[in-house]
Amino acid sequence: MMNESGNAMFFVRINGVLPDVSGAAAGEGGGAHTSISVFSGGFHLLVDAGDGVADSVKKGASDLGYKEEPDAILVTHGRREHVSDLASFSGKIFCTSECAGQIAKELPQVDKSRFATVVVPGQPFEAGPFSIVPVAADNAGDSPGFPGSVIYVIRAGDRKVIAGWDFISLQNASADLMWNPDLAVLGTETYNDHPSTGIISVTQAYHLVKTWNAKDCYVLHYSGEKDKEDAKNQWHRGPAGPLSPEELQKTVDSYLRMAGQDNKISIKVARQGMVWRPAAGTTVESAAEDDDSSPVGNKIEIEALEKYVFGIEKMPGNRLMFVLEDSISRQESEFVNPRRKDSDGSSLHADAIKSMMMKGPELDLTISGTTVKTSIIKGKKPLFAGDIRVSERDAKKLSRYIRENF
Known part of the structure; x- marks a missing residue:
């Protein structure tokens, strides 16, 4: 059929x-x-x-x-x-x-x-x-x-x-x-x-x-x-x-x-x-394609293949919000000075927010194949450090998001 x-x-x-x-x-x-x-x-x-x-x-x-x-x-x-x-x-x-x-x-x-x-x-x-x-x-x-x-x-x-x-x-x-x-x-x-x-x-x-x-x-x-x-x-x-x-x-x-x-x-x-039936436009065949003609925008949310949903938003004032959610908890972290570390959009770094009283975490994110290696560290303490598996389509979309926004 x-x-x-x-x-x-x-x-x-x-x-x-x-x-x-x-x-x-x-x-x-x-x-x-x-x-x-x-x-x-x-x-x-x-x-x-x-x-x-x-x-x-x-x-x-x-x-x-x-x-x-x-x-x-x-x-x-x-x-x-x-x-x-x-x-x-x-x-x-x-x-x-x-x-x-x-x-x-x-x-x-x-x-x-x-x-x-x-x-x-x-x-x-x-x-x-x-x-x-x-x-x-x-x-x-x-x-x-x-x-x-x-x-x-x-x-x-x-x-x-x-x-x-x-x-x-x-x-x-x-x-x-x-x-x-x-x-x-x-x-x-x-x-x-x-x-x-x-x-x-x-x-x-x-x-x-x-x-x-x-x-x-x-x-x-x-x-x-x-x-x-x-x-x-x-x-x-x-x-x-x-x-x-x-x-x-x-x-x-x-x-x-x-x-x-x-x-x-x-x-x-x-x-x-x-x-x-699956929603229109979400067939297995179309999901494998990455449409480079349409802009991603300043916010992206990705459903990982296992356990996690994560989102990145470029915010005013040269800030970035990273949200990581699993079946139990939701973690929101804010950073400053987000920037990509290479031309192909495979990595992203954002600095910690500093104030007189405290210093926040910093973010390092690297896309390797279909794995998003993510590290959120505050001082020497890792708030999150792990490999998040995503689809090939979402890996490409995330790289394009980084290239377009940073």
């Missing part, structure tokens, strides 16, 4: 949003249980196949023109509501050994020859154009969790999607692995934290989106039933019961505005049949 710019199509469809309760309680008039399809170059990767998913996928194929039969199926865990439609498909099944045992017990009609590579948390595997890393998930709440439960980090080229539902915590999920997904699809049972559900809340999703630096997020699986317990607390000011999808979206939007994140974070309440 091709998009308007002629690049191979990459998109994600929401096949179902329902939690493990009735459709009415979930604020929907029925539908399919939690599931998504991820497409790249015509390859159809299905994640979970519970009640109603086969019909939803069939309708999506009719509406969008893709092939109905998935090429591969990822299963997060063996709860019946996530596997009951597996027999309606014929594609290869990828899951943990514990999950395979649960499926064999629940659905003996599923042909055992369909089970492909045994999924092991932390060990990457391939399915068509996708590179996939399973992450061990704990979904134990009031009832025992399902052994072998995982969520999936799915890559196709430079694209990354996190398919994560039915978990209250993740085990051994490295910050670099989860960092900077194009899309995170998160299952959220309640708005407020209720660990007894075994599933994260919308409130916890806010934190994960910021921690992972997710560009876009869909929340699904919501019921809000457990939030009724919060009505008993007279001091509680959050939602105290189920919200319709429209009400939940308004609540999410209001939170993001109050937190000052509405221009930085996009969180949508997922509906069955929704389709996500």
